[in-house]
Amino acid sequence: MRAADIDKLVSVGRPTIAPDGAFAVFAASRPDLTANRAVGQLWRVDLPDGTPRRLTRGVSDTAPRLAPDGAAVAFLRADAKGKAQVFVVAAGGGEPVQATDARAGVGSFAWSPDGARLAYTARTPEQGRYGTVEGLEPIAEAPRRITGIRWHANGLGYLADRPAHVFLIDVPSVDAEPFYEPAPAVRPEGEDAPKKQLVAAEAVQLTSGAGSYGGVAFTADGSEILAAVDEIETDRRDLSSRVVALSADGGTEREVLARTALLSVDEIVVASDGTVALQASxxxxxxxDFIAPAVGLYLLEADGPRLLTDPDVLDLGEVGSHITAVGDDFLVQSRSRGTVSLVRVSRDGATASVFDGDVEVAGHAAAGERIVVAYATPDSFGELALVDRGALTDFGAPLRAQGLVLPGEREITGRDGYPIHGWVAVPAGEGPFPVILQIHGGPYASYGIHLFDETQVLVDAGYAVVYCNPRGSAGYGRAHGRSIRQAMGTVDFHDVIDFLEGVVAGDERLDGARVGVMGGSYGGYLTAWTIAHDHRFAGAIVERGFLDPVSFQGTSDIGSFFGDEYVGVDPVQMAAQSPMAVVDRVRTPTLVLHSELDYRCPLEQATRYYAALKRQGTEAEMLVFPGEDHELTRAGQPRHRVQRFDAVLQWWARHLPVTG
Known part of the structure; x- marks a missing residue:
């Protein structure tokens, strides 16, 4: 796989299924180099064995949800201003009708049980900001008064001046006559010309105030809308959630889950019998306490939430993990050793595997006993399958035709006897090949078995790639994940080095005398830590790293709690885990990669680290991407992603040439 082949990385989003199980709808998307953005449409496939076909022809249509009667699909599409709005299209196809006109775009949305209305969340900008006053440039806006401990978020920007609120709107008819552009006409003095109407109904705002609402779900009878509330704290971070029920008639609010429950709620789902399920930690x-969080499936009962799953057995914390009600049971996604399986959970806590193996489930939907899943595999970035029948799509075929290397699974015993699980991907041939050690972000995340463009591009260029899930990673139990709490750079560092040495020693194709190391986010942290303590590497790439816990506290969007929990608050303890504190030991040539709008690991983490390397005479370069945030490698502009790959390959060609 070459860098430009990212345009073949088709991902499949969370599907939706007709109430009678007759068909499913899903969104497929991919990076497009010509458009320089992610593009994609909705697809429909008749079950059990139909041929998928495009249902819409938008630029980037996402998040489909079928109406309760299955006759229409609501989904998100950008309007003329680039803001995500809800559109509705007949389930059989046709021209979509715009349903919302939210100034800042729509976040989440849900159908009412009778299919007549849509509840949605949308940010409401403070007057005078974000284009609410025509011609008022951002640099001319009034100053922002910040009184809380949070003020911004990666990928968004400032928070307090645009809280997300809940709105309710009537669903437009997909058969209604469209709106037309008013023609110019001479009008009486003082009479304004009519403007083109965009939507059929006016939305009713149900909430107000400084708090932000998310994750809307109607109760079974449609009388209320459930939502989680996020309020910016004034003194110290509080990760717990409140869940409220809003009257669908007037927005009257009552609390159904208080912060005293000490749960952080990710998703709210209502079963057909009215049972409320939560995915929460x-x-x-x-x-x-967010390190290796105890994410579980809860039922919200009269006397409080009841936990159904054991977080030490089922890990529901994978990004995008969600709940589907199926009969009296629920479907959840559980990650383990680089895979994500689909599991059925009964209301007494009994579990049964539904879809597993060498897969990473990304989404699911069910009607009766018919279940569809979106998933990735080692040779496909995204597909849709019908459980017990098999794959319904083959989006991975073009990449397979380009040539892929399937990584080999390894488990190495570390210096203290601890098992370290990971993979090695090796080019075709006998070698010996130079080796690049990759380190994932998180830390409580993991490398998985899905097709990974980072690895494939390096292998195509002639490098063997070694990567593992050291202690601190997800998918190996909470004790594994919590083992580096206030001990970063200890056993995690040992694990990646021991895995590298173990894999190299057991494979003659790998040249242990020619090695490099690279990683992003926490991987950037551990890369910077590694090259300060181990000087075997010909080069290093430190990307979007957590490099100085001291300044991180006041600059990152998660600085109010992340560093405190992971490295502590004692200055001596923090310094003992800080790459900046040991930067003077680095002799390895280092490329520092970062993005201008990264608010997770802010740009200053990179610039200060780079400046320290240059000041002490260590060979270093820095590449900064304009307009990108922490998600550059996953969701950045496709051209920037290719340019980043070019820079990475050029760096390795100089410092770790394939030809020895």
Whole structure:
């Protein structure tokens, strides 16, 4: 796979299924170099064995949800101003009708049980900001008064001046006559010319105030809308959630889950019998316990939430993980050792695997006993399957035709006897090949078995790639994930080095005398830490790294709690885990990669680290991407992603040439 082949990385989003199980609808998207953005449409496939066909022809249509009667699909599409709005299209196809006209775009949305209305969340900008006053440039806006401990978020920007609120709107008819552009006409003095109407109904705002609402779900009878509330704290971070029920008639609010439950809620789902299920994690008495969180499936009952799953057995914390009600049971996604499986959970806590193996489930939907899943595999970035029948799509075929290397699974025993699980991907041939050690972000995340463009591009260029899930990673139990709490750069560092050495020693195709190391986010942290303590590497790439826990506290969007929990607050303890504190030991040539709008690991983390390397005479370069945030490698502009690959390959060609 070459860098430009990212345009063949088709991902499949969370599907939706007709109430009678007759068909499914899903969104497929991919990076497009010509458009320089992600593009994609909705697809429909008749079950059990129909041929998928495009249902819409938008630029980037996402998040489909079928109406309760299956006759129409609501989905998100950007309007003329680039803001995501809800559109509705007949389930059989046709011209979509715009349903919302939210100034800042729509976040989440849900159908009412009778299919007549849509509830949605949308940010409401403070008057005078974000284009609410025509001609008022951002640099001329009034200053922002910040009184809380949070003020911005990666990929969004400022928070407090645009809280997300809940709205309710009537669903437009997909058969109604369209609106037309008014023609110019001479009008009486003082009479304004009519403007083109965009939507059929006016939305009713149900909430107000400084808090932001998310994850809307109607109760079974449609009388209320459930939502989680996020309020910016004034003094110290509190990761717990409130869940409220809003009257669909007037927005009257009542609390159904208080912060005293000490749960951080990710999703709210209502079963057909009215049972409310939550995907949530405990935050502890201190309300900031997020390291290897105990994510579980809860039922919200009269006397409080009841946990159905064991977080040490099922790990529901994978990004995009969600709940589907199926009969009296629920479907959840559980990650383990680089895979994500689909599991059925009964209301007494019994579990049964539904879809597993060498897959990473990304989404699911069910009607009766018919279940569809979106998933990735080692040779496909995204497909849709019908459980017990098999794949319904073959989006991975073009990439397979380009040539892929399937990584080999390895488990190495570390210096202290601990098992370290990971993979090695090796070019065709006998070698010996130079080796690049890749380190994932998180830390409580993991490398998986899905097709990974980072690895494939390096292998295509002639490098063997070694990568693992050291202690601190997800998918190996909470104890594994919590083992580096206030001990970063200890056993995690040992694990990646021991895995590298073990794999190289067991494979003659790998040249242990020619090695490089690279990683992003926490991987950037551990790369910077590694090259300060181990000087075997010909070069290093430190990308979007967590490099100085001291300045991170006041600059990152998660600085109010992340560093405190992972490295502690004692200055001596923090320095003992800080790459900036040991940067003077680095002798390895280092490329620093970062993005201008990264608010997760802010740009200053990179610039200060780079400046320190240059000041002490260590060979270093820095590449900064304009307009990108922390998600550059996953969701950045396709041209920037290719340019980044070009820079990475050029760096390795100089410092770790394939030809020895």
């Amino acid at each position: 405990g935050v502890g008495e201190g309300r900031v």
